[in-house]
Amino acid sequence: MKLTTTAVLAALGLASSAVASIGRGVPQDISHIPSLYQRHRDSGEYMRIVHKRGTPTEHLQRRAAPTDEASAAKISDPVAECTAYNLPEVAAIANKFPKPWENATIVSGDSEAQDVWKTIQGSGIIPTSVKPKGTANGDFSAFTPTYDKTDPDCWWTFNGCVKPKHDKLPADTYSCPEPSTWGLTFDDGPNCTHNAFYDFLLEKKQKATLFYIGSNVLDWPLEAQRGLVDGHHLCVHTWSHQYMTALPDEQVFAELYYTAKVIKDVVGVTPTCWRPPFGDVDDRVRGIATGLGLETVIWTDDTDDWQLPPAGTKSKADVDNNYKTIIGKQSASGGNIVLTHEINDATMQEFMGQYANIQAAFKHIVPLTACKNQTKPYPDMDITYPNFADYTSGKIDAKGLPSGTTIKASDADYKPQLAASYTSNGGAQATGGSAAAVTASGSIDKAKGSSSSSSSSTASKSASVAAFGTCSMVASLVIGGACAVASLFV
Numbered sequence: 501m502k503l504t505t506t507a508v509l510a511a512l513g514l515a516s517s518a519v520a521s522i523g524r525g526v527p528q529d530i531s532h533i534p535s536l537y538q539r540h541r542d543s544g545e546y547m548r549i550v551h552k553r554g555t556p557t558e559h560l561q562r563r564a565a566p567t568d569e570a571s572a573a574k575i576s577d578p579v580a581e582c583t584a585y586n587l588p589e590v591a592a593i594a595n596k597f598p599k600p601w602e603n604a605t606i607v608s609g610d611s612e613a614q615d616v617w618k619t620i621q622g623s624g625i626i627p628t629s630v631k632p633k634g635t636a637n638g639d640f641s642a643f644t645p646t647y648d649k650t651d652p653d654c655w656w657t658f659n660g661c662v663k664p665k666h667d668k669l670p671a672d673t674y675s676c677p678e679p680s681t682w683g684l685t686f687d688d689g690p691n692c693t694h695n696a697f698y699d700f701l702l703e704k705k706q707k708a709t710l711f712y713i714g715s716n717v718l719d720w721p722l723e724a725q726r727g728l729v730d731g732h733h734l735c736v737h738t739w740s741h742q743y744m745t746a747l748p749d750e751q752v753f754a755e756l757y758y759t760a761k762v763i764k765d766v767v768g769v770t771p772t773c774w775r776p777p778f779g780d781v782d783d784r785v786r787g788i789a790t791g792l793g794l795e796t797v798i799w800t801d802d803t804d805d806w807q808l809p810p811a812g813t814k815s816k817a818d819v820d821n822n823y824k825t826i827i828g829k830q831s832a833s834g835g836n837i838v839l840t841h842e843i844n845d846a847t848m849q850e851f852m853g854q855y856a857n858i859q860a861a862f863k864h865i866v867p868l869t870a871c872k873n874q875t876k877p878y879p880d881m882d883i884t885y886p887n888f889a890d891y892t893s894g895k896i897d898a899k900g901l902p903s904g905t906t907i908k909a910s911d912a913d914y915k916p917q918l919a920a921s922y923t924s925n926g927g928a929q930a931t932g933g934s935a936a937a938v939t940a941s942g943s944i945d946k947a948k949g950s951s952s953s954s955s956s957s958t959a960s961k962s963a964s965v966a967a968f969g970t971c972s973m974v975a976s977l978v979i980g981g982a983c984a985v986a987s988l989f990v
């Protein structure tokens with residue numbers, strides 16, 4: 501039986517309004533979509549802001565540059581916040597990474613990255629039938645007319661597909677299972693002017709999941725450290741923010757690998773989740789992400805806040821209205837994951853302005869760790885985040901966090917871990933680390949999926965998971981050598 505995505509999602513119990521917003525559709529008018537992000541790659545004003553070696557103005561030269569997270573977090577003048585600084589420990593590792601805002605490729609001579617890439621390629625997790633599409637800045641106009649309308653690649657950009665059509669790939673996380681819950685996520689940070697916004701979150705006792713761009717982490721390392729020190733949950737948002745389904749395999753790998761690695765080196769944790777820029781993901785890209793231990797996170801609702809002026813082309817009233825619609829949709833059957841941005845002052849101000857409205861309508865506003873009961877999102881650090889019950893009862897702080905004076909960038913040993921490895925029984929139980937992350941997303945599907953069509957596909961997918969048996973292949977990537985068992989596709 502063939503079902504449309506809409507029918508499948510409806511069968512899974514999502515409100516039809518959520519269905520409408522889950523897929524953005526193939527962008528018809530791409531002229532303004534890349535323009536905001538294009539600035540990341542041009543040589544104009546944006547590069548002067550994001551590059552570390554700007555020339556400090558005179559009054560700032562008299563002020564000491566921040567040397568640790570604690571001192572950076574105290575700066576309140578936005579011009580000072582965005583004034584370049586130089587940390588010796590970051591300068592020492594910068595040549596291990598692609599250049600900020602340039603296409604990521606494997607850095608010449610990086611044999612560790614080469615080895616990880618070969619292992620992932622050899623694992624068979626990347627479906628070979630799925631080919632790159634369109635262009636890196638999101639022009640799919642030559643590709644889409646030739647694309648099979650049954651969406652064999654599970655291409656989110658095409659119609660919002662979140663359940664991979666290829667074996668071995670876990671479903672995306674896109675909603676929170678608990679009702680009246682707003683899954684709080686901010687993309688595109690760390691932004692150099694974020695102190696007022698992060699102060700606001702501290703004051704409101706609110707944590708979020710932050711999807712950091714690798715280039716921003718290298719350019720603004722102390723700002724990235726603040727995300728963890730403040731108790732937020734960190735995930736990957738690629739190195740140079742392009743349409744991943746357009747890039748060749750190795751570039752997709754490098755975009756994800758170096759972003760996870762820079763978060764490990766600068767902040768000290770290995771992330772296990774990522775969000776595709778523009779939501780642009782298909783099973784080929786999912787395969788590479790899964791190979792790196794990164795769970796794919798989409799959203800149910802999009803505020804379109806990045807289109808706020810002056811950077812974007814929509815009015816504040818339009819974006820207020822988007823928030824209003826999402827706020828009005830809170831549902832008794834399941835929670836939303838909402839797309840909001842740290843990209844600039846306008847988006848951060850907008851959220852702060854809307855926060856009271858969200859609180860008034862939703863019972864809970866939670867980071868994805870709480871949304872999914874995921875207490876150990878980083879396999880390499882003993883940091884424990886509160887589960888849903890603890891978080892919503894007010895115990896919002898993670899345990900084991902570094903402090904603003906002890907956290908320090910270093911040349912750390914980044915070891916990616918497959919999102920899930922499998923045993924021959926297909927996995928009935930989950931163990932810790934990132935395998936649990938995937939299990940958590942599996943259980944979201946369980947909470948949502950009660951239709952018969954979903955249970956029959958469960959059976960066939962479990963069988964193919966059983967056949968996969970990558971445990972030994974994976975062992976070299978798994979920290980501590982443990983071969984975890986994950987229950988997928990339930």
Ligand SMILES: *[C@@H]1O[C@H](CO)[C@@H](O)[C@H](O)[C@H]1NC(C)=O
Pocket residue numbers: 541603635636746747748751
């Ligand atoms: C980045 O890589 C893609 C894919 O190889 C290519 O089409 C694009 O032109 C590159 N962009 C830049 C700025 O080099």
Ligand SMILES: *[C@@H]1O[C@H](CO)[C@@H](O)[C@H](O)[C@H]1NC(C)=O
Pocket residue numbers: 546549550690691692693716843844845846
């Ligand atoms: C951060 O926000 C400022 C102010 O809105 C903006 O100028 C800048 O481009 C943003 N980006 C980064 C990486 O800080």
Ligand SMILES: *[C@@H]1O[C@H](CO)[C@@H](O)[C@H](O)[C@H]1NC(C)=O
Pocket residue numbers: 677678870871872873887888889
């Ligand atoms: C979290 O765990 C608790 C206790 O095991 C359970 O009752 C609840 O349904 C779980 N919630 C989510 C969001 O998984």
Ligand SMILES: [Zn+2]
Pocket residue numbers: 687688737741777778
């Ligand atoms: Zn983004």
